[in-house]
Amino acid sequence: MFFPVCIDIENKKCLVIGGGKIAYKKIKTLSRYNSDITVIAEEIKEEKIREIGNIDIREKRFSDENLREYMLVVAATDDKELNEEIAEFCIKNNILVNNVTSKNKMNVRFGAILEDEDYQILVSSHGKNCKNSKKLRDEIKNIIK
Numbered sequence: 341m342f343f344p345v346c347i348d349i350e351n352k353k354c355l356v357i358g359g360g361k362i363a364y365k366k367i368k369t370l371s372r373y374n375s376d377i378t379v380i381a382e383e384i385k386e387e388k389i390r391e392i393g394n395i396d397i398r399e400k401r402f403s404d405e406n407l408r409e410y411m412l413v414v415a416a417t418d419d420k421e422l423n424e425e426i427a428e429f430c431i432k433n434n435i436l437v438n439n440v441t442s443k444n445k446m447n448v449r450f451g452a453i454l455e456d457e458d459y460q461i462l463v464s465s466h467g468k469n470c471k472n473s474k475k476l477r478d479e480i481k482n483i484i485k
């Protein structure tokens with residue numbers, strides 16, 4: 341079961357596997373919290389990844405990287421089986437892992453975030469409907485603005 345918490349990832353090693361649109365979205369989120377990001381992708385398909393700066397980009401196929409070095413791993417390839425294998429390994433080894441091609445096969449889900457200097461709000465739909473999470477986040481934004 342997923343316990344909603346706030347975790348400090350500043351300067352912590354985070355690995356994003358994949359270099360497409362969705363990897364970019366996840367990297368942007370992680371970079372907002374000053375994490376130490378490495379990206380492994382066979383091909384950087386989303387060029388905006390290169391513009392983020394201060395991230396270590398390795399253009400190669402994912403193979404035998406030592407995932408134990410990382411606090412958080414994001415499996416963001418378009419290969420569902422590979423993402424699942426990565427997630428299974430991380431779950432077994434107590435590494436935080438997010439999997440973009442699943443609702444449940446991970447131990448960390450991203451949510452729809454709303455924050456300013458006074459609060460942080462995250463909406464999650466238990467993985468069931470991320471569009472609803474986004475919608476509720478935007479409704480809350482309207483209530484508190």
Ligand SMILES: C[C@@]1(CC(=O)O)c2cc3[nH]c(cc4nc(cc5[nH]c(cc(n2)[C@H]1CCC(=O)O)[C@@](C)(CC(=O)O)[C@@H]5CCC(=O)O)C(CC(=O)O)=C4CCC(=O)O)c(CCC(=O)O)c3CC(=O)O
Binds near residue numbers: 443451
């Ligand atoms: C389980 C989870 C795992 C995770 O990714 O963490 C997950 C999984 C999947 N998302 C999919 C699709 C889309 N996700 C979005 C958007 C967001 N998705 C996010 C979170 C989560 N998505 C986690 C659960 C969150 C919760 O509990 O509510 C948000 C909240 C946060 C973020 O991603 O950072 C962010 C919005 C917030 C923001 O924008 O601020 C959009 C729309 C868009 O991008 O605008 C689409 C296209 C929809 C369409 O068009 O139908 C697919 C199907 C892929 C396919 O089958 O093609 C899967 C896989 C599956 O469902 O199996």
Ligand SMILES: NC(=O)C1=CN([C@@H]2O[C@H](COP(=O)(O)OP(=O)(O)OC[C@H]3O[C@@H](n4cnc5c(N)ncnc54)[C@H](O)[C@@H]3O)[C@@H](O)[C@H]2O)C=CC1
Binds near residue numbers: 357358360362400441
């Ligand atoms: N969780 C979420 O919020 C969402 C998830 N998705 C899902 O996310 C997945 C990824 O989407 P996009 O980024 O648009 O795909 P994409 O096709 O643009 O990018 C896939 C990336 O994975 C890399 N890759 C594939 N196999 C690899 C390997 N063995 N080693 C290293 N890199 C590898 C590719 O080189 C590429 O950089 C899709 O399957 C999509 O259905 C889509 C929308 C939202």
